[in-house]
Amino acid sequence: MNTVTMPLRIRSLATSAARRLLPSEPLSHEAHRAIYGDLSYLDGRQIVVAAELSGLCGQGGAAFPAHRKMTAVREAARRSGRRAVVVANGSEGEPASAKDKALLWHAPHLVLDGMALAAAAVGADRAFLAVESGHGLGRYLTAMSRQRPAPAVPVTIIEVPQRFLSGQESALVSFLDGGPALPRYQARPVFERGVGGGPTLVQNVETLAHLALIARHGPGWYRSGAATSLFTVREADSAPTVVEAMPGTPLGVLTGAGAATGQALLVGGYHGTWLPLTATALEAASPATLGVPLGAGLLAVLPHDRCGLVETASVLRYLALESAGQCGPCLNGLPRMAAAFNELAHPTPRSDLRRLRDDLSRWAGLITGRGACRHPDGSARLARSALIAFAAEVDDHARGRCRAPGRPPMLPTGPASPAAPIEQGV
Ligand code: SF4
Known part of the structure; x- marks a missing residue:
């Protein structure tokens, strides 16, 4: 038995099980294949073209087009003659965010499929899956990866320290090269000179899971607006809920009943934006129409009795x-x-x-x-x-007045999101 600490509150607003990012139960490889079907392998160039046609962008914060990152790494590898490296970024340093951990816990094989596709796209001969330490995810994912047939590109699962900046690209490269998990000044970008000096593709795990669905259902399906996104919704002091939602889902539906009594919404995470929360916004706005970066997909409702x-x-x-x-x-x-x-x-x-x-x-x-x-x-x-x-x-x-005198902050600034420990055999 392996103790895995994971957020347990999951809410899916998606309809088709075969196209969900978050199945209701963590899936073994066999169950994953039964639900999603086998991955039809495309060649590297086809994968890049599929990513481009789909309009897939990074889901980790920067929202950079996925195909442009892949192309940059492919080109850098061709110019330098060095093999590329893929780093799947599930390190999620934001203490208030839980969506990447929930994805890794519920759909590990979707992420591993996406890594295989990304490795083929950039011609990598090594791949790393970086996850936050302290949750048992390293051991859990290692066991899950062993359920799969031997991959064309070996995958190493690493746990990175629970720090806000551990998931920044150059911090991950530094850590994989034996240094601290902190950003470093780089004369050349990571896509040219990353892990071990090789061109490196760092891609968020949700983006890779989307890539695995695009490979199955096609770029047109993704582009049509049928694909979901993951959000971490927080209200006051309760544990986070990870919500899977279709594009255009109204804020009020996404954030749940508690938002109706909120005064403001923090959108995107700790590098994000505070917005006033109004009844009109809850009914008429969706995350995409707020006009601010969605970052790591955090939506934190500030109640009226907090400052x-x-x-x-x-x-x-x-x-x-x-x-x-x-x-x-x-x-x-x-x-x-x-x-x-x-x-x-x-x-x-x-x-x-x-x-x-x-x-x-x-x-x-x-x-x-x-x-x-x-x-x-x-x-x-x-x-x-x-x-x-x-x-x-x-x-x-x-003037010496406060609406919430003496109330402690609700947003966590410790290492880990509040979570419940569960026992899971792997
Ligand atoms: S010190 Fe420089 S590299 Fe480090 S977090 Fe600040 S801006 Fe980034």
């Missing part, structure tokens, strides 16, 4: 502590912003409110685009959106 400034101050402090601290924006800018937001979060009569606001806006502008990775940009986005979404609370705090 958005306290939440933001807590997350900014966490983001400042999680940086690699090697570039100016992270070394100087993020700690200053976190400290200033901490002041805003404390309701106390003050006369320097305008200065604090101006400083925060100025620092957010100064750090954006100045780091070796996008960590400062995402942190600045969060801070800016909070100043807008919680402008009334900022004024209230400066």
Whole structure:
């Protein structure tokens, strides 16, 4: 028996079992084949073309077109004469997010199928599946991978530390090369020079699972809007629910009944955007029509009895502590912003409110685009959106008033998402 700690709350709004990303039960390889059917192998170029025709984009945060990444790695491998490497990214450093862990737990073979396709697409001779440590996923997935016939490209499953930036591309490469799981300055991009110096494709696990469905049902099926996406929905202090939804699903349906009593929504994750939550938005908007990056697919509902400034101050402090601290924006800018937001979060009569606001806006502008990775940009986005979404609370705090005095932050800033341990034989 192997102890696996996983979020158990799954809600699927998809209709056909054969086209779901999240089956209701974790599937063995035999059950996976019975439900999804065998994978018809295409050649590398056909896979890239299928990805392009489908419009598949990365589901890990950056939403970069999958076929362009594959093409870049293929070309780099051809130019350098080196074999490519594939890294499936299931490391999900966001403490509030759980959708990639749920996918790996429920549909490991869909991800492994996608890895085989990606390896063929870029001509890789090695593949790694990177998962977050501390959940038993490494052992579970190793056992699952042994159920499969010997793959054309060997897959190694690795556990990466539970840190916010562990899943950043250069951090993964650093860790696989024996270094710390932190972003590093790279003179050449990972697609040219990644693991062991070889051209490396880093692709999110949900993207790879989509690729496995596209290989079965065709790019037209994906493009038609029949494919689902995964979201992590959080409300107050409860454990997260991972929701599988069709495009266009209204926010109110996606987030559930609790959202009706929410005041704001954090969209995308800790590098995301706070938006006011209105009845109109819940009924008429879907994630895609919100007009903000969906990032890692987090939708966190802030109830009326919580303070958005306290939440933001807590997350900014966490983001400042999680940086690699090697570039100016992270070394100087993020700690200053976190400290200033901490002041805003404390309701106390003050006369320097305008200065604090101006400083925060100025620092957010100064750090954006100045780091070796996008960590400062995402942190600045969060801070800016909070100043807008919680402008009334900022004024209230400066008068010494708060709508949720003394309530601790609900958004987790520890390593792991709240989850229930379960025993599972593998
Ligand atoms: S911007 Fe920050 S997190 Fe990114 S590499 Fe530089 S110090 Fe590290």
